[in-house]
């Protein structure tokens with residue numbers, strides 16, 4: 559009980575300070591069918607599933623989306639131009655816990671999604687690739703990216719891989735990606751400068767590659783054997799080595815104030831922490847600040863979010879407004895820039 563209250567008050571504090579307006583949407587006085595708009599751009603499979611989005615009417619027989627005063631037309635417009643496939647590797651034992659929470663929250667705002675799980679519980683969005691175990695994530699990444707390349711290369715511009723305890727704000731990710739050309743080899747995420755001379759984008763914050771990066775990863779890296787051998791590291795480290803071997807450069811995702819957008823760390827550590835942890839100091843290529851400067855106003859991801867926290871965070875970000883505050887998308891439009899990160 560005490561823990562739940564603590565989590566709730568932490569997130570309430572986040573909401574009531576500036577961070578609630580992370581979301582790239584504006585509030586307006588008019589009633590808006592949020593559910594309708596949220597699903598407009600998603601894939602066909604998802605359209606079929608639309609009626610499950612908000613099944614419970616409230617006591618006055620209004621569904622939640624009927625009662626929200628949020629106008630997300632700017633975010634929707636962007637999602638017609640920047641199409642992102644999200645993919646999440648997970649364990650079968652997480653299907654009823656973390657996968658459910660991910661599937662009920664942020665993943666709905668991807669243009670398409672896939673869970674890579676070895677399981678006998680089939681679902682249209684679960685793919686089994688015959689590789690299991692936390693120690694075999696690099697091999698799983700291999701199989702998953704080959705699968706995505708074969709079946710989805712031309713359907714999406716970008717491919718975002720996150721953990722099942724990552725929470726991502728897709729509207730903010732799309733704004734960042736809109737600064738880049740998916741026909742160029744682009745690789746983005748939170749850069750940790752360790753394990754390889756050129757570092758890697760962390761799997762917990764999630765990494766994104768462009769369509770062209772996926773193409774060269776498979777056609778040059780995998781099919782022509784240009785990748786170094788898998789060394790039992792995480793998939794995030796291995797894909798970084800492969801992308802480097804085929805000439806995909808690291809690209810910049812901090813905002814113009816130098817604040818991080820992807821976060822390998824938890825909200826507790828970066829927002830409520832008193833000083834950077836040892837890992838942040840040792841690994842993060844760009845200094846990871848804590849406290850008010852920790853995170854961009856258009857933060858993209860947080861890690862180590864448990865399933866309950868995920869529902870709370872989603873509620874605070876998408877179903878809670880702070881009365882009297884209106885966000886101006888024009889002021890945030892240029893928060894991100896497009897540039898490569900020079901090699902060390």
Ligand SMILES: *[C@@H]1O[C@H](CO)[C@@H](O)[C@H](O)[C@H]1NC(C)=O
Nearest residue numbers: 607610661673681682683684
């Ligand atoms: C995720 O949610 C969609 C829409 O409700 C549903 O069709 C799908 O089966 C769910 N997937 C999993 C793995 O629970």
Ligand SMILES: *[C@@H]1O[C@H](CO)[C@@H](O)[C@H](O)[C@H]1NC(C)=O
Nearest residue numbers: 737738739740742743744896
């Ligand atoms: C950066 O933006 C310019 C101008 O919009 C574009 O031509 C270029 O391809 C972009 N770079 C990448 C790596 O996407």
